[in-house]
Amino acid sequence: MEEEEAREQKKIARKKVAVLPWMRSPVDVGSLNKCPLTHLPFLHPRLEAALCSSGIDSLFPVQVAVWQETIGPGSFARDICVNSPTGSGKTLAYALPIVQILSTRVVKCLRALVVLPTRDLALQVRDVFATIAPAVGLSVGLAVGQSSIADEISMLIERPKPEAGICYDPAEHHSTELQSAVDILVATPGRLMDHINNTKGFTLEHLRFLVVDETDRLLREAYKSWLPTTPELFVSYSRSTR
Numbered sequence: 001m002e003e004e005e006a007r008e009q010k011k012i013a014r015k016k017v018a019v020l021p022w023m024r025s026p027v028d029v030g031s032l033n034k035c036p037l038t039h040l041p042f043l044h045p046r047l048e049a050a051l052c053s054s055g056i057d058s059l060f061p062v063q064v065a066v067w068q069e070t071i072g073p074g075s076f077a078r079d080i081c082v083n084s085p086t087g088s089g090k091t092l093a094y095a096l097p098i099v100q101i102l103s104t105r106v107v108k109c110l111r112a113l114v115v116l117p118t119r120d121l122a123l124q125v126r127d128v129f130a131t132i133a134p135a136v137g138l139s140v141g142l143a144v145g146q147s148s149i150a151d152e153i154s155m156l157i158e159r160p161k162p163e164a165g166i167c168y169d170p171a172e173h174h175s176t177e178l179q180s181a182v183d184i185l186v187a188t189p190g191r192l193m194d195h196i197n198n199t200k201g202f203t204l205e206h207l208r209f210l211v212v213d214e215t216d217r218l219l220r221e222a223y224k225s226w227l228p229t230t231p232e233l234f235v236s237y238s239r240s241t242r
């Protein structure tokens, strides 16, 4: 009897908790129009200039939707799932709000990580970030295994600069003194895991944004168990710093 009651309670509890609560009220992108940059609320003037000089003078509907949900009036921080057709502009839809939010950062550290299934896709996404991020002083890195791991590490991690007159042995410097050389990292899962496991000074400790692009492909493949490792590190750090 007790067992049956417990089972019933569990069923009720399960009904109450939505699997993905943040997907309860989807925004229909089809109901939105393109929006000229000049009408976009709160857009950083330097980002507007960077977009204009790369030939973009308005945002596509999916980009307007994500902007409204992340930056526009009434927006608030939460997970977002974007589902729209190929070529509809999803990359800029997430890149622009991330760059705008990080534009106020003071100290450089890894705050946004974008994971894609292939090197070519990662390169394309890096290029989109590269058209806007430098305008507000942010740097973008790539971890896709296109170069040797040593070269990649030297692009991602900054070693402390020796002070004038002080000699130091690099071997004695600990990973805590190493800093990220990038604010935003675009990575494929395999290389990402290599850095998580082996690169001194590489940390997701300060991460504010995790983008899983081409989610269906990424979730289908194990890629050295990057899932659940990455979100786990991200979530446990953000919990411990709350």
Ligand SMILES: Nc1ncnc2c1ncn2[C@@H]1O[C@H](COP(=O)(O)OP(=O)(O)OP(=O)(O)O)[C@@H](O)[C@H]1O
Pocket (backbone or CB within 6 Å): 055, 056, 057, 058, 059, 060, 063, 084, 085, 086, 087, 088, 089, 090, 091, 092
């Ligand atoms: N606001 C815009 N104005 C003009 N061109 C744009 C705009 N946003 C994106 N584009 C261009 O539209 C094309 C498609 O964009 P993008 O690759 O981001 O689409 P996507 O939805 O991510 O596609 P996929 O599903 O293949 O990843 C790119 O060539 C991009 O430069």
